[in-house]
Amino acid sequence: MGVNCMRLTRWIALTPALLVTLPSLASAQTVAEVQVAPAAITLRVHTTQRLVAVAYDAAGNVITTVHYKWTSNNLNVAKVDSTGAVSAVGDGSAVVRAEAIGSGPPPHHGVAVITVRGRAP
Secondary structure (H helix, E strand, O other): OOHHHHHHHHHHHOOOOOOOOOOOHHHOOOOOEEEEEOOEEEEEEOOEEEOEEEEEOOOOOEEOOOOEEEEEOOOOOEEEOOOOEEEEOOOEEEEEEEEEOOOOOOOOEEEEEEEEEEEOO
C-alpha cells in the first residue's frame, strides 16, 4: 500500500461520518493470459465464424472488462473484424490474434489457427 493510500485510509478512519466510495484496489486485475476459442477451425471460402477471447489474471480468474484488437496474419486467407468474426477469403492457413488492449508490456494475446478449404456448398 502506497503512502498516499495509507494517508487516505487513516483520514477515512478518523472521519466516521463521511461515507466515501472508492474503487477497490483489488478490482484492478492485470492480464496474465489470453485464450481464444476455438483454438483451431476449418472454414470454407465465403463462410464466417466468430471467435471468442477470454483474459485471465495470474490466479486464473476471468477478467470481463478487457477489450481486444483482432488481427489476421494472412488477409488472403482469413479476415477478422473488431468483434472476432472471421471471414474465409481463400484457400490456405492464417493465424488470427486477439491482443488484450492495454495489457502490456508485454502485450498479452491469444491465437487461433484458421484453415480455409474450398467453397461453401
